[in-house]
Amino acid sequence: MxxxxxxxxxxxxxxxxxxxxxxxxxxxxxxxxxxxxxxxxIELCKLIxxxxxxxxxxxxFGDNPKVSGYSAFQLIETSGITGxxxxxxxxxxxxxxxxxxxxxxxxxxxxxEFTKKWFGAKxxxxxxxxxxxxxxxSGETEKGRAISVGIKKLxxxxxxxYQHLQIFDTVYFGKMLVLDGAIMITxxxxxxxxxxxxxxxxxxxxxxxxxxxxxGGDGGxxxxxxxxxxxxxxxxxxxxxxxxxxxxKHFPKVSTALxxxxxxxxxxxxxxxxxEHKGHYDVILVDSSDPVGPAxxxxxxxFYKDLKDAAAADGIIVTQSESMxxxxxxxxxxxxxxxxxxxxxxxxxxxxxxxxxxxxxxxFCSKKHEPMKFDEKRAAQLKGLQYYTPEIHxxxxxxxxxxxxxx
Amino acid sequence: MxxxxxxxxxxxxxxxxxxxxxxxxxxxxxxxxxxxxxxxxIELCKLIxxxxxxxxxxxxFGDNPKVSGYSAFQLIETSGITGxxxxxxxxxxxxxxxxxxxxxxxxxxxxxEFTKKWFGAKxxxxxxxxxxxxxxxSGETEKGRAISVGIKKLxxxxxxxYQHLQIFDTVYFGKMLVLDGAIMITxxxxxxxxxxxxxxxxxxxxxxxxxxxxxGGDGGxxxxxxxxxxxxxxxxxxxxxxxxxxxxKHFPKVSTALxxxxxxxxxxxxxxxxxEHKGHYDVILVDSSDPVGPAxxxxxxxFYKDLKDAAAADGIIVTQSESMxxxxxxxxxxxxxxxxxxxxxxxxxxxxxxxxxxxxxxxFCSKKHEPMKFDEKRAAQLKGLQYYTPEIHxxxxxxxxxxxxxx
Numbered sequence: 001m002x003x004x005x006x007x008x009x010x011x012x013x014x015x016x017x018x019x020x021x022x023x024x025x026x027x028x029x030x031x032x033x034x035x036x037x038x039x040x041x042i043e044l045c046k047l048i049x050x051x052x053x054x055x056x057x058x059x060x061f062g063d064n065p066k067v068s069g070y071s072a073f074q075l076i077e078t079s080g081i082t083g084x085x086x087x088x089x090x091x092x093x094x095x096x097x098x099x100x101x102x103x104x105x106x107x108x109x110x111x112x113e114f115t116k117k118w119f120g121a122k123x124x125x126x127x128x129x130x131x132x133x134x135x136x137x138s139g140e141t142e143k144g145r146a147i148s149v150g151i152k153k154l155x156x157x158x159x160x161x162y163q164h165l166q167i168f169d170t171v172y173f174g175k176m177l178v179l180d181g182a183i184m185i186t187x188x189x190x191x192x193x194x195x196x197x198x199x200x201x202x203x204x205x206x207x208x209x210x211x212x213x214x215x216g217g218d219g220g221x222x223x224x225x226x227x228x229x230x231x232x233x234x235x236x237x238x239x240x241x242x243x244x245x246x247x248x249k250h251f252p253k254v255s256t257a258l259x260x261x262x263x264x265x266x267x268x269x270x271x272x273x274x275x276e277h278k279g280h281y282d283v284i285l286v287d288s289s290d291p292v293g294p295a296x297x298x299x300x301x302x303f304y305k306d307l308k309d310a311a312a313a314d315g316i317i318v319t320q321s322e323s324m325x326x327x328x329x330x331x332x333x334x335x336x337x338x339x340x341x342x343x344x345x346x347x348x349x350x351x352x353x354x355x356x357x358x359x360x361x362x363x364f365c366s367k368k369h370e371p372m373k374f375d376e377k378r379a380a381q382l383k384g385l386q387y388y389t390p391e392i393h394x395x396x397x398x399x400x401x402x403x404x405x406x407x
Numbered sequence: 408m409x410x411x412x413x414x415x416x417x418x419x420x421x422x423x424x425x426x427x428x429x430x431x432x433x434x435x436x437x438x439x440x441x442x443x444x445x446x447x448x449i450e451l452c453k454l455i456x457x458x459x460x461x462x463x464x465x466x467x468f469g470d471n472p473k474v475s476g477y478s479a480f481q482l483i484e485t486s487g488i489t490g491x492x493x494x495x496x497x498x499x500x501x502x503x504x505x506x507x508x509x510x511x512x513x514x515x516x517x518x519x520e521f522t523k524k525w526f527g528a529k530x531x532x533x534x535x536x537x538x539x540x541x542x543x544x545s546g547e548t549e550k551g552r553a554i555s556v557g558i559k560k561l562x563x564x565x566x567x568x569y570q571h572l573q574i575f576d577t578v579y580f581g582k583m584l585v586l587d588g589a590i591m592i593t594x595x596x597x598x599x600x601x602x603x604x605x606x607x608x609x610x611x612x613x614x615x616x617x618x619x620x621x622x623g624g625d626g627g628x629x630x631x632x633x634x635x636x637x638x639x640x641x642x643x644x645x646x647x648x649x650x651x652x653x654x655x656k657h658f659p660k661v662s663t664a665l666x667x668x669x670x671x672x673x674x675x676x677x678x679x680x681x682x683e684h685k686g687h688y689d690v691i692l693v694d695s696s697d698p699v700g701p702a703x704x705x706x707x708x709x710f711y712k713d714l715k716d717a718a719a720a721d722g723i724i725v726t727q728s729e730s731m732x733x734x735x736x737x738x739x740x741x742x743x744x745x746x747x748x749x750x751x752x753x754x755x756x757x758x759x760x761x762x763x764x765x766x767x768x769x770x771f772c773s774k775k776h777e778p779m780k781f782d783e784k785r786a787a788q789l790k791g792l793q794y795y796t797p798e799i800h801x802x803x804x805x806x807x808x809x810x811x812x813x814x
Binding site: 053054057059061071073075077080082136143144145146147148149150170171172173189192323325326349351352353355356357358359385386387388389391392394395398399400401402404 | 468480578802809
């Protein structure tokens with residue numbers, strides 16, 4: 001999947017790269033010659049520009065006829081090269097199993113082709129791994145569950161003033177934005193989340209004019225909100241300018257609405273921002289990251305009190321609210337205080353394959369309007385939808401028995 | 408997560424185990440002594456019972472003061488031991504970075520404690536990996552997407568006459584059954600799939616008496632079917648007796664109904680079995696694995712024709728039908744022929760975190776009955792449900808816009 005260029009390798013910030021080579025059909029005389037093996041190691045190191053430390057170390061293993069043959073090792077400044085050579089169980093198939101492990105970049109195919117030629121091999125298999133070649137969400141991995149995403153290329157890897165931002169080009173999901181080790185959006189399924197966090201409240205509110213998005217620097221929520229012609233003001237309160245800049249560069253289809261004349265971006269802390277805008281917004285959408293680190297307060301009662309104050313008298317608030325499978329206790333607590341705070345509180349959900357457990361939930365908090373009464377006529381006028389339908393709107397509030405009983 | 412016992416290691420059938428040790432605060436004289444390092448390697452090999460090949464290879468790296476110090480390598484019969492020793496950038500902190508890689512089992516902690524003592528280290532960090540320590544679905548991994556499941560222990564690893572069967576104890580999902588590299592069930596979320604494949608058709612059929620389950624050797628579908636008192640006959644046609652035996656042993660809560668007096672297990676090929684039971688079943692449930700390898704024909708039109716013939720005049724057939732996110736083309740094709748074959752064809756779905764994309768679908772094929780007309784009174788009498796409710800029944804048939812348009 002990788003192109004194995006040096007630029008790419010350096011961007012990956014991998015610990016090292018390991019190429020495993022399995023060569024068969026080698027010239028039997030060559031794999032049985034200590035001298036040939038020693039010379040191969042010396043020449044290989046020159047070819048791939050590795051500094052040898054000490055001489056090649058080549059030893060014959062003779063005790064067990066099944067595995068007899070030479071083993072070789074060469075220390076290099078940046079790690080080592082090992083090889084195992086023999087004739088196999090039949091005594092007729094010269095083989096070589098070679099591992100090149102280095103924290104300095106090299107070209108695996110150059111090494112492979114050279115080795116194939118040197119030992120007169122008929123064929124080889126090559127496998128190169130970077131220690132970072134498959135992305136897993138850091139927090140989820142520790143919990144014993146994670147989605148693994150095949151990576152083609154690391155496009156950005158930045159420590160912003162607020163978080164660790166990475167953008168990958170992936171094998172299956174297109175481009176992927178990762179903040180502090182957690183997947184935020186992928187080209188493949190961002191539409192689900194962005195449509196569902198936006199259209200459910202905007203179609204429930206009879207006449208939303210002023211909308212606030214907290215977080216949302218990728219522009220996906222703003223894009224959906226901008227589809228509503230009645231909306232006059234779209235405020236995006238994103239703490240991290242780098243998110244906006246890099247999403248504009250890499251996710252043009254997601255960030256498209258950030259240039260809309262109704263959109264205004266505030267680079268501020270959302271929890272402070274809402275305290276300064278009391279009673280102002282018809283709809284507030286909290287597009288936050290997960291409740292670990294900086295976003296943790298956004299899952300607490302005090303924040304919801306401030307959200308309530310920032311909303312107009314018939315305002316609606318919808319917040320990203322994790323997985324009903326993986327965050328039961330958190331969601332139980334949130335349901336408790338939200339039922340106290342708001343006349344209308346409901347939980348709804350949607351399928352997003354790249355989020356933990358494949359499902360993401362939303363807290364629907366409303367001062368007046370019920371989510372089952374919404375404007376189907378306006379819904380029918382929305383353009384470019386891929387997930388949302390009025391039927392999906394209703395079905396999203398239907399919860400599995402275990403979760404309905406819990407909350 | 409691992410206990411690192413030899414039994415466990417052998418059951419894992421891992422390629423090898425690698426222990427990385429980072430030791431700091433070492434006695435500076437010891438890490439600067441070639442003799443001490445050589446003796447350490449020899450003694451360590453004795454302690455963990457590794458056969459050395461050749462003498463320890465210890466070389467001084469002196470060019471760059473930042474990384475000056477000794478590197479060491481020892482070939483062992485089953486792989487090798489490497490170490491890097493020095494005083495660090497300050498010149499005052501003796502360090503040792505040691506990797507022990509072997510395809511033969513050893514006790515990592517024994518090796519670590521010995522090494523710590525030998526070099527007088529104040530502390531160490533240890534990390535042991537098995538090449539199989541995190542399970543990923545083989546087919547999904549190749550596609551660049553997979554769930555990674557932390558493994559505590561491999562409990563079973565059997566090549567049955569039909570497939571490769573593994574049962575793992577996992578970090579988060581309880582026990583997990585894997586067939587040919589694909590996750591079949593986990594204790595954590597099996598209830599979703601089993602309830603949804605069963606109760607939707609059984610409550611839609613006005614009076615189901617004869618039920619056939621194709622596959623289903625784990626017993627989960629039979630358990631749900633057995634909750635319907637009106638059902639008189641539950642035939643399970645499972646090709647692989649080993650699945651039944653090992654699920655009875657490891658998944659007692661799932662396989663519980665396999666002893667029900669109404670249940671009869673046939674160890675036969677389901678596609679042949681249905682040809683011999685024409686017009687017999689009120690409900691047929693196809694609890695198959697994925698459409699690769701042996702289960703591939705179960706996703707083809709001919710099989711659905713045979714299912715139709717095996718069903719009674721008002722029979723209902725429900726089949727496991729993959730993910731609407733990951734198998735669009737397959738499902739588009741299946742929808743086409745099923746709409747031709749059956750008076751009623753609908754697709755429905757449910758969230759199962761451990762299945763690809765976190766969502767699993769079902770094809771609902773019916774000769775007469777519509778799934779929106781079902782028996783809510785009987786539903787209310789079902790005991791021990793965790794996912795299914797009448798509202799979930801209806802919501803499960805609501806499909807996202809992109810998929811509704813596709814099928």
